[in-house]
Amino acid sequence: MVVFGKPTSVPYTCYELGHTWTPSCTKASLGVCLDVFKEAVKIYGSLYLIAGIAKKRGKKYFKQKWLAETSQSTLFLTTNGTLFMAFFCLWRKILGRLYLPSLSFIPAACASFVGILVERASRRGLLAVYMANVATETFYRMAVSRGWVRFLPNGEVLIFSVVMAIYLYLYKRNSLPASTVKLFRFLVGKDELPASVLEEEPMVQNRLSATPGPADENESKMTAVKSVLTWLQNQTKHNLCKHHHSCAYYVLKGFTKMFGLGFLIQGGIKVVSVLPRLIKHPNALMQAVKHRDNFRLAAFLGCFNAVFRAVNCCLRYARNSDSDLHGLLAGFLAGWSMLWYKSITISLYTAFKLAEVLYFKGIEKKLVPYIKCADIIIYAISTAFVFHIAVVEPHNLRPAYWKFLLRVTGNKFALMNRHLIEPFVPGSAKLSPDFWPNYDARYTDLVRPAHLIRS
Known part of the structure; x- marks a missing residue:
């Protein structure tokens, strides 16, 4: 069950275990190269196109940078995938045979x-x-499957809540990088930032906080909804609250805005994913719009915003003061909104981004050393570990990432003969228990085991 340790010899060739679709190491690498290149062009071409449109970068970007950035990222992914196959064969030739660490x-x-x-x-x-x-x-996932640790219910929610507590404490102190501050301003609003920050935008603040005129008040009486909103706007708020209208309206407005945004984002993704099937299945469009994931993301974002705002307002009333520390409790409680939309991916990503922020803060204060090329080292080691697991026990990978590996390699990652690894890492063939390659008998004497021969 131990993956790393004393090198274990694996008595098979790279054809028998790795590139089972061809006995040629060169053809195997070139085949992977072509598959990865085609998918990389699609991935990065569309990614940078959408990002460029969303950020309103204009024609100059698309004429001068879009192709260059797409090409460079495509080359990066193609190089990574191609060299993995090439080094798989090269290390076998250097060492004379395959060993468990040199497999991947x-x-x-x-x-x-x-x-x-x-x-x-x-x-x-x-x-x-x-x-x-x-x-x-x-x-x-490996640790849970081996029984080293127990599965922690809502563990991803707890991680996210702790991370948000620290993030939003720093946000109220305006101690985050500009790009991160911009993100949280969008998610929870700018009214919890220090007054000194808000004073830098006097014209915007005045325009947003302008008192509704008679025309607005007359219009609000036309419907019951507008009447209720007007009533909410005019309720009381604490004198330390920086938002213009009442606390109740402040919370409701934040919830409504983020709920609608979350629904549009997830709904848009669902709709785009079913477009190719609309001709044969017209009902797929309505099913995509009504999909429960749309409401889950909407509830997550809406509640995150509303809880953060509500807790800050309540603490100002309870303590008759405003404090950066309010962000700790408000952020922690807001983080539990993830119960609506659990995601270990989001939890871990925000945790690592926070670690990055704190690391650079430590460098600024000379508390920790600056490690040159840390990003390169972290990427290389992390990717090597993930690829190793993808080879010897792919069932422990995040399903979405496994599908990504299959897509970019033209399904070649699934063609490895993991039955040969089973004696060394039990469970290796769990995802493909019936698969056995169609070997060329001129290059191997391996035959399909009796238990895999279908009747």
Whole structure:
């Protein structure tokens, strides 16, 4: 059951165990190269296109940078995938035979190190955080499957709540990087920022906090809903609250805005995913709109905003003061909104981003040393670990990431003969218990075991 340790010899060739679709190491690497390249173009071409449109970068970006950025990221992913296959064979030839670590960890580490150097430096940190996230989740899945740790109910929610407590404490202190502050301003609003920050935007603040005129009041009386909203706006608020209208309206407004946004985001994703099936299944569109995941994300974002705002207002009333520490409790309680939309991916990603923020704060205060190329090292080691698990026990990978590996390699990751690894890592073939490659008898004497022969 131990994955790493004393090198264990695996008495098979790279054809028998790895590239079972062809006995040629060169053809195997070139085949993977072509598959990864085609998918990388689709992934990064659409990613940068959507990002460019969303950020309103204009024609200049698409003429001068879009193709260059797409090409560089495509080359990065293609290099990473191709070299993994190449190093898999190369290390066998160097060592004379396969060993458990050289099956995947060492080849993946070499390939990932070279691959990340091809990518733009500005994206290396993001990739390192993402892969560290995947590696941590993978290790947790391994630990649970081996009985090393027990599954913790709502563990991802607890992690997220603790992380949000620290994040929102720093947010109320305005001690986060500008990009992170911008994100939280969007998620929870800017009224919990220090007054000194809000004073930097006097014209915007005045415009947003303008008192409704007679025309607005007359219009609000036209419907019962507007009447209720007007009544809520005019309720009391604590004198330390920076929002313009009442606390009740402040909370309700935040909930409504983020609930609607969450529904649109998840609903949009669901609708786009069913577009290819609309001709044969017209009802798929309505099913996508009404999908329960749309309401779950909406409730998560809406409650996160509302709870954070409500707790801050309540604490101002209870303590008759405002404090950065209010962000700790408000952030922790708001984090439990994830019960609506549980996601270990989101929890771990936010945790690693927080660790990154705290690390750079430590560097600024000279509490921790600056480690040059830390992003490259973290990416290479994390990716090597994940690839190793993808080879020897893919059932412990995040399902979405396993599907991603299959997609970018043209399903070649699934064609490895994991039955040969079963004696060394029990359960390796769990995802494909009936699979046995169609070997070329000229290059191997392996035959399908009796228990895999279908009647």
